[in-house]
Amino acid sequence: xxxxxxxxxxxxxxxxxxxxxxxxxxxxxxxxxxxxxxxxxxxxxxxxxxxxxxxxxxxxxxxxxxxxxxxxxxxxxxxxxxxxxxxxxxxxxxxxxxxxxxxxxxxxxxxxxxxxxxxxxxxxxxxxxxxxxxxxxxxxxxxxxxxxxxxxxxxxxxxxxxxxxxxxxxxxxxxxxxxxxxxxxxxxxxxxxxxxxxxxxxxxxxxxxxxxxxxxxxxxxxxxxxxxxxxxxxxxxxxxxxxxxxxxxxxxxxxxxxxxxxxxxxxxxxxxxxxxxxxxxxxxxxxx
Amino acid sequence: xxxxxxxxxxxxxxxxxxxxxxxxxxxxxxxxxxxxxxxxxxxxxxxxxxxxxxxxxxxxxxxxxxxxxxxxxxxxxxxxxxxxxxxxxxxxxxxxxxxxxxxxxxxxxxxxxxxxxxxxxxxxxxxxxxxxxxxxxxxxxxxxxxxxxxxxxxxxxxxxxxxxxxxxxxxxxxxxxxxxxxxxxxxxxxxxxxxxxxxxxxxxxxxxxxxxxxxxxxxxxxxxxxxxxxxxxxxxxxxxxxxxxxxxxxxxxxxxxxxxxxxxxxxxxxxxxxxxxxxxxxxxxxxxxxxxxxxxxxxxxxxxxxxxxxxxxxxxxxxxxxxxxxxxxxxxxxxxxxxxxxxxxx
Ligand SMILES: Nc1ncnc2c1ncn2[C@@H]1O[C@H](COP(=O)(O)OP(=O)(O)O)[C@@H](O)[C@H]1O
Ligand SMILES: [Mg+2]
Numbered sequence: 001x002x003x004x005x006x007x008x009x010x011x012x013x014x015x016x017x018x019x020x021x022x023x024x025x026x027x028x029x030x031x032x033x034x035x036x037x038x039x040x041x042x043x044x045x046x047x048x049x050x051x052x053x054x055x056x057x058x059x060x061x062x063x064x065x066x067x068x069x070x071x072x073x074x075x076x077x078x079x080x081x082x083x084x085x086x087x088x089x090x091x092x093x094x095x096x097x098x099x100x101x102x103x104x105x106x107x108x109x110x111x112x113x114x115x116x117x118x119x120x121x122x123x124x125x126x127x128x129x130x131x132x133x134x135x136x137x138x139x140x141x142x143x144x145x146x147x148x149x150x151x152x153x154x155x156x157x158x159x160x161x162x163x164x165x166x167x168x169x170x171x172x173x174x175x176x177x178x179x180x181x182x183x184x185x186x187x188x189x190x191x192x193x194x195x196x197x198x199x200x201x202x203x204x205x206x207x208x209x210x211x212x213x214x215x216x217x218x219x220x221x222x223x224x225x226x227x228x229x230x231x232x233x234x235x236x237x238x239x240x241x242x243x244x245x246x247x248x249x250x251x252x253x254x255x256x257x258x259x260x261x262x263x264x265x266x267x268x269x270x271x272x273x274x275x276x277x278x279x280x281x282x283x284x285x286x287x288x
Numbered sequence: 289x290x291x292x293x294x295x296x297x298x299x300x301x302x303x304x305x306x307x308x309x310x311x312x313x314x315x316x317x318x319x320x321x322x323x324x325x326x327x328x329x330x331x332x333x334x335x336x337x338x339x340x341x342x343x344x345x346x347x348x349x350x351x352x353x354x355x356x357x358x359x360x361x362x363x364x365x366x367x368x369x370x371x372x373x374x375x376x377x378x379x380x381x382x383x384x385x386x387x388x389x390x391x392x393x394x395x396x397x398x399x400x401x402x403x404x405x406x407x408x409x410x411x412x413x414x415x416x417x418x419x420x421x422x423x424x425x426x427x428x429x430x431x432x433x434x435x436x437x438x439x440x441x442x443x444x445x446x447x448x449x450x451x452x453x454x455x456x457x458x459x460x461x462x463x464x465x466x467x468x469x470x471x472x473x474x475x476x477x478x479x480x481x482x483x484x485x486x487x488x489x490x491x492x493x494x495x496x497x498x499x500x501x502x503x504x505x506x507x508x509x510x511x512x513x514x515x516x517x518x519x520x521x522x523x524x525x526x527x528x529x530x531x532x533x534x535x536x537x538x539x540x541x542x543x544x545x546x547x548x549x550x551x552x553x554x555x556x557x558x559x560x561x562x563x564x565x566x567x568x569x570x571x572x573x574x575x576x577x578x579x580x581x582x583x584x585x586x587x588x589x590x591x592x593x594x595x596x597x598x599x600x601x602x603x604x605x606x607x608x609x610x611x612x613x614x615x616x617x618x619x620x621x622x623x624x625x626x627x628x629x630x631x632x633x634x
Contacts, residue, residue, distance in 0.1 A: 192364075
């Protein structure tokens, strides 16, 4: 091979291994899942490799599935909004801290990611259960008479998921805050802007890319989360991920589970790509 | 009455003193430069005037009123930052109009004033550009326009030209001076560039290690440096070891000149290279030429003498130039020598 040709081939050789891994571990299973969702299934005959739209028809028409999908995305949207509302100010405060304090607080922020999902979620369950710390405290100070329902409620799932996923929002927003000109707030202030105006007119528009990428991560992870909804939501409060799990492992209806999983993926991709487009167009100037 | 007065202004970061004992009185319409090496406290001083850095010691008076309790947003000062700090998500016109919007200026007036100031700084036709799509010089103009459009009582410039290349910097210096003259806004410029300070200012405040070394008109500070720091920081200079007799005369290696004001004893005199002249033998002090460099319009001569190492320039006017190793007589006019007084240590 001539040097020029081998140089041209180099990128392929270099990306080859990663490409193989991607192909083998992501694309092929994904393709097989899609294929599986078109297979037939019966209580006694099991999975039959025959093309049918049965699963898709069931997922699309049965209001049971609709309810679960609506719940999944309602939870994901709430978690994303909460993460923005709490995470953005938190990132701003972090960014203003002295380096020593910042690394300590950063550790506290990333803390949840270092604890296993199951342990962390069980912790929340202990805290939020009918006899948990929160309810006992509220009853002790006389705010409520009977325990509040957190367990097996959407509120509980939203709280637990926000806790786990907020670090992603904080890190993404923090990264975009670091790109701001350190004097930009002083500049706005010298022109007569107060704190709120500086935030609304100068800081927020510039960190939209960070908020967007944080939101995409949080939304995607919240919509496909399994452990937190499974432990806190329980069997009563199914979301798409726990539904697919149940179809696969309890009912053993793999094709239906595959249809649910593929639908979740497609819906996620559609929502993310759509909102990404919308926001990038709206804030075109800060996305260069 | 002075427009701006700094009284014993001081600032410390922990135990490190960043600025100490700045006394300055600025007249209305004056162009003042704070000049000094990096880290000498120029930015800190400017940011205290702007209100971004709290004042630890002393006072700042604007039109006689103490600024201590006035937040930056209410001071009404125009500030150009070294990084420009433009709003990247706003167009040029939006950037410039921001300060007017904050003052609730009606839209029509806002637009006309924005256009006016854009014409003033040479930005006609750039209204809808985004700062990112502009050159450094153009961004610099936007920053200036944004600061000027609010008709600030004081214009503060922190190294506004330091990010521009040499040629553009010179151009902008001329324009900046001309704009400042035409609108008459009292201006304080921070710079570490002595040429910039001398070219632009009515008066220069030379700073070193948080303190003022000397305040004066550019030619005064250049011709009559009061400390060796000033003498060395503003251009090249010769520091000559001399002895004062206490009765109005000073001798440099036996060369006597009348120079009142020096107490008896050893002293230093600062003389600029272009003010040292080659004299007839016996009419100066002797020096041996160690090096000569031709620079076109003049020769640059280095020499050794009993008063110290010398640097002198000699116009390339057709006369013979001493060669390396020659012994020459060097003299200077008493008016060209400045008595260097060392700053009393804090
Ligand atoms: N925020 C700060 N914290 C600690 N020290 C500072 C801070 N800002 C400035 N300094 C110190 O104060 C001194 C003066 O800084 P500065 O005013 O920025 O100098 P200049 O603008 O003349 O280069 C420097 O020694 C600098 O290290
Ligand atoms: Mg500085």
